[in-house]
Amino acid sequence: MNILSLFVLIPVLTSVAIVFTKNMKQTRVASAIGMSIQLILAAILVFLYLNERQAGNTAEMLFTYDALWFPSLNIHYAVGVDGISVAMIALTGVVVFAGIFASWNMEFLTREFFISLILLATGVFGFFISIDLFTMFLFYEVAVIPMYLLIGIWGSGPKEYSAMKLTLMLMGGSALLMVGLLGIYFYSAPETGILTWNLLEISKINIPIEMQRFLFPFTFIGFGILGALFPFHTWSPDGHASAPTAVSMLHAGVLMKLGGYGAFRVAIFLMPDAAQEQAWIFLILTSISVVYGAFGAIWQKDLKYINAYSSVSHCGLVLFAVLMMNQTAFNGAIIQMISHGLMTALFFALIGMIYGRTHTRMINEMGGLMKVMPFLGVVYVIAGLASLGLPGLSGFVAEMTIFFGAFQHTDFFHRFLTIMATTSIVVTAVYILRVVGILLLGPIKNDHFLHLEDAKWHERLSTITLVLAIAAIGIAPLWLSDMINVSLAPIVNKISMTGFEFTSLF
Amino acid sequence: MRHELLLTAIALILLVTDIMLKPSQKPRIIPVAMVLFSIHTIAGFFPAQEGILFGGMFRATPLISMMKNVLNVGVLIILLQSYTWLMKEENRDKMSEYFILMFSTLIGMYFMISSGDFLMFYLGLETATIPMAALAAYTHHQTKSAEAGVKLILSSALSSGILLFGLSLIYGSTGSIYFSDVALFYGTEPMQVLAFLFFFSGMAFKISLVPFHLWTADVYEGSPINVTSYFSVISKGAASFILVLILYKVFFQLIDVWQEVLYIISILTMVVGNLFALRQKNMKRFLAFSSIAQAGFILLGMIAGSQLGMTSVIYFVLVYIFSNLGAFGVVSAIEAATGKINMNDYDGLYITNPKLSLLMMLAMFSLAGIPPVAGFFGKFFLFTSAASAGYYWLVFIAVLNATISLYYYLMVVKAMFINKTETPIATFRSDGMTRAGLILAGLGIVVVGFWSQVYEFINSLSVGLLY
Numbered sequence: 001m002n003i004l005s006l007f008v009l010i011p012v013l014t015s016v017a018i019v020f021t022k023n024m025k026q027t028r029v030a031s032a033i034g035m036s037i038q039l040i041l042a043a044i045l046v047f048l049y050l051n052e053r054q055a056g057n058t059a060e061m062l063f064t065y066d067a068l069w070f071p072s073l074n075i076h077y078a079v080g081v082d083g084i085s086v087a088m089i090a091l092t093g094v095v096v097f098a099g100i101f102a103s104w105n106m107e108f109l110t111r112e113f114f115i116s117l118i119l120l121a122t123g124v125f126g127f128f129i130s131i132d133l134f135t136m137f138l139f140y141e142v143a144v145i146p147m148y149l150l151i152g153i154w155g156s157g158p159k160e161y162s163a164m165k166l167t168l169m170l171m172g173g174s175a176l177l178m179v180g181l182l183g184i185y186f187y188s189a190p191e192t193g194i195l196t197w198n199l200l201e202i203s204k205i206n207i208p209i210e211m212q213r214f215l216f217p218f219t220f221i222g223f224g225i226l227g228a229l230f231p232f233h234t235w236s237p238d239g240h241a242s243a244p245t246a247v248s249m250l251h252a253g254v255l256m257k258l259g260g261y262g263a264f265r266v267a268i269f270l271m272p273d274a275a276q277e278q279a280w281i282f283l284i285l286t287s288i289s290v291v292y293g294a295f296g297a298i299w300q301k302d303l304k305y306i307n308a309y310s311s312v313s314h315c316g317l318v319l320f321a322v323l324m325m326n327q328t329a330f331n332g333a334i335i336q337m338i339s340h341g342l343m344t345a346l347f348f349a350l351i352g353m354i355y356g357r358t359h360t361r362m363i364n365e366m367g368g369l370m371k372v373m374p375f376l377g378v379v380y381v382i383a384g385l386a387s388l389g390l391p392g393l394s395g396f397v398a399e400m401t402i403f404f405g406a407f408q409h410t411d412f413f414h415r416f417l418t419i420m421a422t423t424s425i426v427v428t429a430v431y432i433l434r435v436v437g438i439l440l441l442g443p444i445k446n447d448h449f450l451h452l453e454d455a456k457w458h459e460r461l462s463t464i465t466l467v468l469a470i471a472a473i474g475i476a477p478l479w480l481s482d483m484i485n486v487s488l489a490p491i492v493n494k495i496s497m498t499g500f501e502f503t504s505l506f
Numbered sequence: 507m508r509h510e511l512l513l514t515a516i517a518l519i520l521l522v523t524d525i526m527l528k529p530s531q532k533p534r535i536i537p538v539a540m541v542l543f544s545i546h547t548i549a550g551f552f553p554a555q556e557g558i559l560f561g562g563m564f565r566a567t568p569l570i571s572m573m574k575n576v577l578n579v580g581v582l583i584i585l586l587q588s589y590t591w592l593m594k595e596e597n598r599d600k601m602s603e604y605f606i607l608m609f610s611t612l613i614g615m616y617f618m619i620s621s622g623d624f625l626m627f628y629l630g631l632e633t634a635t636i637p638m639a640a641l642a643a644y645t646h647h648q649t650k651s652a653e654a655g656v657k658l659i660l661s662s663a664l665s666s667g668i669l670l671f672g673l674s675l676i677y678g679s680t681g682s683i684y685f686s687d688v689a690l691f692y693g694t695e696p697m698q699v700l701a702f703l704f705f706f707s708g709m710a711f712k713i714s715l716v717p718f719h720l721w722t723a724d725v726y727e728g729s730p731i732n733v734t735s736y737f738s739v740i741s742k743g744a745a746s747f748i749l750v751l752i753l754y755k756v757f758f759q760l761i762d763v764w765q766e767v768l769y770i771i772s773i774l775t776m777v778v779g780n781l782f783a784l785r786q787k788n789m790k791r792f793l794a795f796s797s798i799a800q801a802g803f804i805l806l807g808m809i810a811g812s813q814l815g816m817t818s819v820i821y822f823v824l825v826y827i828f829s830n831l832g833a834f835g836v837v838s839a840i841e842a843a844t845g846k847i848n849m850n851d852y853d854g855l856y857i858t859n860p861k862l863s864l865l866m867m868l869a870m871f872s873l874a875g876i877p878p879v880a881g882f883f884g885k886f887f888l889f890t891s892a893a894s895a896g897y898y899w900l901v902f903i904a905v906l907n908a909t910i911s912l913y914y915y916l917m918v919v920k921a922m923f924i925n926k927t928e929t930p931i932a933t934f935r936s937d938g939m940t941r942a943g944l945i946l947a948g949l950g951i952v953v954v955g956f957w958s959q960v961y962e963f964i965n966s967l968s969v970g971l972l973y
Binding site: 176183 | 906912916919
């Protein structure tokens, strides 16, 4: 059995096991066991991967497994990982693990909740291990659809509206994606070769430039919608705000990364020429995402909305970096995906825990929570500091790398956008510190808050896991960026072969 | 000929048995019919002799047998699902008619699919249509059902007229009614194009493509639910099969013309079907309009004019049979048990009837084309087929339409899982036959997609397609 297939198999088996559980306790224990195994497996994968690389294995993808599925269309079940996907898998493992413990007290339809959640995780894991475009697309949709039920059934606020909006917008994205992927498939073989869905094989050839021009927007926007590309980000605030805690964590933490990862792995990697030509349009859009998201967060009063808009801003930064198309920026984009995944999951977990106690998410109704729940308060501050890019935590490393990479472009256009985007850091600081000030410090506004308890063991477990991961990246980013850098080489090589001079456009 | 002979024999056996049974013993006809038809379905899968009969009027190829088998599986599921409804008091004295009529239309469809010339094709088509009108009017004491029968017979008479006019023009311009001869002599002269358009309009009535779809909603709503599912699945599937065969074999010279026609009609059908389905509250009408939209997707697969196109159409019809019968089966079971048929009656169904709701959800996802169920694969291959001929924008419009359709399919899921109500449908348990029908449909929805051999098998049969 290939180790990567286990990442899909274990969640499926866990779901099957959950079907046979009898009560809430059994259900959550089963889910916790399954996802712990998954987390351990992710750790083992990182270890094995580093070992292989040390041993001098220079293959582009490791642990590959390839089985023919639909021979007549040359569809394979093909899996394999490089440093980037290993990092993403590790992120997913951590977030899902934390998510299970954050929703420990889910009482309504417990079994169904955990099955949907784990099914979602299956899609995400499957997406990251796939190197066949067909299976990638399949897992992408598998990851999206449980969201409808998760938000619709267990959500809060205008949940039905948000769930429908989110599902339809993301499926609209997959409509674009479908066209893009089909186009790539039918141009995947020069002249007489056999058509293929395999990413690596397609990357060896050059898709004709006219087709690239046509297909790139489809593919990029298709993934971009999931990555909250302006103006297609509107599903994100509503969806995140209405979703139950674990789902917000998973969605903002991991699912949105599918967009960034896909845009990078498929759109830019396979169609670099068109990417260079059209990057300016999307750079403008992503810059708007970055700044608009940050400003949007300032006006919000609902904790979840604040965080959702901040996600738009941070995920915009991922796409922004991807479009800068040089090694440093790519590196930053990947680290940003992981860093944002961790800290936004932490935020949503904390918001869920606070909401569970105070029964409100409006910041002006709260205050002085640090006094009654010091643990949650401190963790909230840590998450905030990571988010605004304090050195020593993951956010700093990511943003620093991105802007460093972006500034390597010497023309006015790129520099201008980069400077615009950096303003988001300041704005982020404004809304984070404002929330920390109102929410945690100051007087306690409501007597009822005096009797609130601090975090329980499962909540501590959930948050500490995430904090440790954030700190680890912040303190020792080198092992992560080394892992990524090796795998970036083929992608950067392919882009540099195009020889397109961006400055000639302006 | 095995399919036709066996089924004719079964219909005759049922007729004779029915005469010999006393009125109190009438319900015994049901198990007899089921067993016989199951045997027939299984027998269909054994390899049959290839060849031509009656001087070229009748053809048998593995591909054609496969098409008939696909239809058989669908009919079997429908028969199983109709058990509860058939056992009702009002249907007691006309049980055998249900089977005999249904088998007669099926025989007609067999002949239609196997036809080697336009005469046999037309005979088959009419044999399939006229008993269908009787089926639509099966519960004749209800005005709606009787009305459905009349509407069906009138509109099919009209469409047959148009079709026949096209056929006579074809004969006039080529001097032959044999498919092989017509294919040889067919060109792109204006009269031949006109003849084709008449022929296509006639077929469009049968498949209920926009703008020839208006009869569908009333007929579907008025007929008994199991007959409706027969119309929207089997009859539509058979007509799609013969349309794709004739387009690919007889009118291949006209490919530029029919690609254009299919392009426009498929977009129209998807859009109009979707827009109408959006607002339906009655489950039967809802499924009827959504099946119009699905027909648009079938056309999309045909447009490629290649082996891939043929395979994707047959495969999609197979998947569509399972998914739509899953949905119809649930609606029928609920109607039989409680008489409720509106979407808001389904509120909170998951709490009281979780298994039915799960099956319904799978069917809805499959119809909408959501992985990992079979519908995803079916749609994906249709899109692949259209894209292979370079119709990227068409694919884009189609996928957008699939997204729109997801909205109303999700409305059903929402009703069952999310909406809350004081008076949900009470927990009930259907009888064994109905459950077997539902399980078969559910299995199909789950298995047919992942199990790539099904697709590959159909694909291997479509090889020797163009002659």
